């Protein structure tokens with residue numbers, strides 16, 4: 001059973017070999033997630049967000065290069081970085097990793113409920129084709145099918161209730177996109193806050209129309225038409241926190257595995 005993936009993977013690159021497709025998880029300029037260095041809690045989020053990673057991830061023993069491979073029935077692939085050989089990490093490694101994930105759940109009883117809440121917010125069951133979309137029909141997607149070494153996760157998952165306030169990550173991403181667009185057009189944070197902090201649609205447009213002509217020209221007529229529907233932000237601190245959160249998720253692969261919330265509290269040590 002497959003779950004829907006709402007967000008496109010960051011930094012996908014495809015290399016086509018003779019009989020195989022390689023999707024590298026490492027791109028120049030962005031630091032890759034080194035799976036060997038992840039904590040138990042980080043591994044847990046990793047296996048949930050990368051379908052079949054235990055089959056698809058291979059690592060070069062020469063240079064440490066890691067990439068997702070589409071399975072072609074072969075055991076190893078030439079390393080695109082050093083010419084060495086990339087091999088799957090293997091069932092023994094994943095069994096040990098699974099033990100660390102389980103231990104992390106036992107040591108921190110809040111971990112799995114938080115991860116379940118993240119999953120429920122992120123992955124929804126697809127509606128029947130042709131059916132009109134209604135928010136009340138949305139249901140969390142079921143977990144993917146796990147191999148034997150992860151079977152404990154199904155039982156543990158069923159035992160816990162999702163914990164934490166619903167977390168609408170797409171709203172933060174949308175806000176960060178909008179602010180990026182406005183900054184690019186030449187507006188200051190203060191001007192952006194003046195606009196997005198105005199709840200009244202009519203007043204918003206008045207504020208917008210007072211921005212310098214070059215700014216409005218750069219944003220275009222279509223943008224003006226959507227000004228009333230832009231996200232609302234009440235205070236500068238909230239604006240800053242939400243933008244910083246979204247940008248960190250975009251630029252730091254490991255931030256996505258830590259389950260960071262917008263209001264960052266001191267985090268307990270994870271295993």
Ligand SMILES: [Zn+2]
Pocket residue numbers: 060061062063064065079080081082083084085
């Ligand atoms: Zn290599």
